[in-house]
Amino acid sequence: MDQVYVEEEQREEQELSAFTLAITQLFGSEQARLSERIWLDESDLLDSPPLAADRNLRAVSVAAFFRLGGDRDVPRL
Numbered sequence: 001m002d003q004v005y006v007e008e009e010q011r012e013e014q015e016l017s018a019f020t021l022a023i024t025q026l027f028g029s030e031q032a033r034l035s036e037r038i039w040l041d042e043s044d045l046l047d048s049p050p051l052a053a054d055r056n057l058r059a060v061s062v063a064a065f066f067r068l069g070g071d072r073d074v075p076r077l
């Protein structure tokens with residue numbers, strides 16, 4: 001497998017893991033499971049035309065957070 005794809009996959013796994021951990025800490029494990037599916041859906045949108053030259057995975061996390069209902073009050077950690 002091409003090293004570029006391996007590195008991109010690792011970046012995606014790290015971002016998804018960090019996102020899921022944050023959601024778990026803020027809202028619990030049930031919301032975290034839902035958030036993983038939402039995050040993957042948002043990530044798939046980046047693969048739709050027009051394709052981005054640089055995948056902004058943090059933007060995926062932000063979009064997934066708002067789809068999850070991120071407009072509610074978020075407790076400070």
